[in-house]
Amino acid sequence: MNKFAPIFSVLTFLLSVTGAGVSQAADNGLPKYAAEPCCQLCPEAQKTSAEVALKEGSAGWLFAATERATNAEPLTTPERAFLLKLLVQELAQKGTTVMLVMPPSRTLMYADHQLSKGAAAETTKEYLQTLSFFRQAGFLVPAYERLQPTVSGSAEPFFFKRDIHWTSSGAMQTAQLAAADIRKLALFEHQPEQRFETTAQGVLKISGLLNNQSQTLCGGQRYPLEFTPHFVTKAVDEATTTSADDIWLIGSSQSVENRFNFNGFLQQSLSRKVSNYTPDDGNSSVGWTKLLASEAFQTKPPKLILWELPYEHRKLSASQLRQMIALVNNGCESYPTLEQKTQVFKGNNLNDVIFGANLLKTHPSQLIFDLKLSDPSIEQLLLTVWYSDGGKSDFQIRKNSQLTDSGRFSFVLGNVEMRQPRFFVSLDLALPGAARGKTTINASVCHFPDNLLQTAGR
Template sequence: MTWLSTRAGCLVRRAGGPLTLLLGGLGVNAAMAAELPEYEVQPRNRLCQMASHSFAYDTSYLKNFNVLVQGRDGWLFRSEAELPEQFGPSAEGLRHLERFARYLKKSAGSELVLVFQPTKGLVHPDKLADDATVDFSWSYARSSYLDALAKFRQAGLVVPDMTPLLRESDREEAYYFKRDHHWTPYGARRTARIVADRIRQMPVFQSLPTQEFETRRTGLIRKDGSLQDAARRICGQAWPSQYVDEYRTSPGTGVDGDEQSALFGDESLPPITLVGTSNSKGAQDYNFAGALQEFLGVEVLNMAVAGGSYDGSMFEYLMSDSFQESPPEILIWEIPAYHTLDSAEFYRQVVPMISHGCQGREPVLEQTSPVTAGTNEVLYNGGGNFLELSSSEYLIDLQFSDPSVKEVDAFIWYVFGRKDRVDLEYGNRVETTGRFMFELPSGPSWNDELFMSLDLELEPEQVSEGLTVTAKVCRRQDI
């Protein structure tokens, strides 16, 4: 028995008989064809030992893959992002999320639908190898995931039931790519069906105008996965590409142009908006938004941001003219379940964005200042005109003259020497206008604290020549 090596990273075993080369112009008779050898192809790609060590993930890019885990049939997993066993926010984080959803409905009239996408380990536990380098209890992880969905619903959010996706035995295709962190077009479509079924039960949906949408196969997606790229960088080995069908959705023929104009109006925005990650909009389109349109029969505005994490597209959308001038009836938020939604800093920023910060209201304090690299005092509550500004009642609104500013640290000082810090940062792919806003801290230990001053700290790469910032303090609208 002979093993032959191939460049595709496989071992080919010759079952018997001579190795025959067929040339198209020479032909071969039936007897010779019957004697052609058969070959069994076995994958040879396996992660190197280095991939199991955290110190190998030594760049900002590789840290996203800490640590790679070998699966069956050429599958790869990330231990931290795709094999966690606990999900959802803490009790405090859940209260923040509930406050955000409630104020979104009260102020903008938009109902939040949370698509808490199950992880690769929850969906494909059968692809984990018996000798996996990390411990993963699927039953424990499943229980934690279901508990998170239940808590979201108890907090008043609309949360589609994703449990049918877990460990499906009759799945037609893979929900996730073998060696990538995205869902496949099949996974996107399965999810869209579940989300659409839940949205159709919402009372607000009944009043939305509908039309027909059609989905067609348009070709193939070639996926050289992100996980296999990380494996290549660490181990120096190549992996084969994966190919799946590609789909696109477009308005159907059930509604003509005049009728569509009557339904939606030439200038109106769709009544449903989608925000989320590169699963919803990225370099490759898995047609999640399109499938939602097909199953809902309603146009969906896709405002997702690739590389924006769970928060980037929400920041970008809430500060956009699209939201401020025409908020949607339904806001769909697609989030991979490895995000805990626990960040208090996120909610301190996103809640005032709903009501546009200090826009259109008279600030109690305002100052425009030049800023340089390092620490800059940009607001001071004093100078013979001290105002009693209780921390729990006010917010800060910042507008830089250069819209490319995406990162700043804010230090808030109080009358009796107490200090608070907020790290403000937008991803590189998130389009903003140089504007930041955040609530001053609130809660029993902060309610009696009085605002004194605000310092901003910027790194040199964030500072352009002649940079200024206009800083405002105004009263919060959510209380």
């Protein structure tokens, strides 16, 4: 059971006015009040479906019941490893290095509130394996396991007790750790120095995602709100040399501007400008797609991108990675075209979208597909790729509903299994629903330079 002591004198006033609470006569004749426990997670919240079930920790902590089970899923599949390596190599060809920002999960950092020693040890092992996996793919990954549940001299926890986000204290500690490693990079010295100042401006009031779930599942019962200082960082002088825009941040809802000030803490720790490209809704998948397709990236890519990716979101979908890789160089806009074809949908199936003798000479994992549909509302493509050995592979390419303004799907196939020499023959395409009216598709195919595939471990 969780106990919370009253912290505002106004609470005593309200209790005396309403008569709530239990009173006793004190020696001085004034009433004396004792606070009752405010909350205990109801059984319904712990027995509901796995997607929304909660579990109660000690000292007022709430956790998602599925966090431990999710952590147990495998991460290091050959397909994911190949796609991550290829993404890093494509970005490197543009002169861009990627640093991963991935602190331990709430489940791990506060294991003492809800995990047995054996479960905590296994969770720690899985987390360290995850960091190692990203390092092997070519990401810069600081030693985030050194982050602490609280910062020295501060009573504020790294994460909120009943919300999935870090506090301002957690954001500050992570920024300082990442900045220490950035300062060691050769690219750092070439960035113009600029002084920044951080000040506290009020507090952020956090209801908490897990708290809101508890309220819904437990008939309106909710835990107390939580608070964190609201910090704002501003430049106090101009850069010492011509202004540069060479360090970018893209992240989750934890990195959204004017929330937990992660970007501000980075700038103050580095004394360098960091441009924040995190979308307002914190959807980094959408953010990456918009960033890579932007004129700013295509004409002057940054030297360093910090990717703030919560540990719970580490299993990036193959669909997302395939599209990100293709968009680094704007699909087939930057490479020689091998085949190009325009067709019209009939119903929701289209066979032999791409078929050509030139493709039989190129390894399938080298191919980049750039499809442009006249109907911008289409969000998902179901693809079947046929190979020269008679085999096939099925996969889907899905776009976020926020990105359906162009009707463009750019993607790569990935690491095609080579039981024997096999080459691309044709691509069939289907839609989950029938196309609306006359839908035209313009399909182009190009290929990567050989050196990229060799580096990625084809």
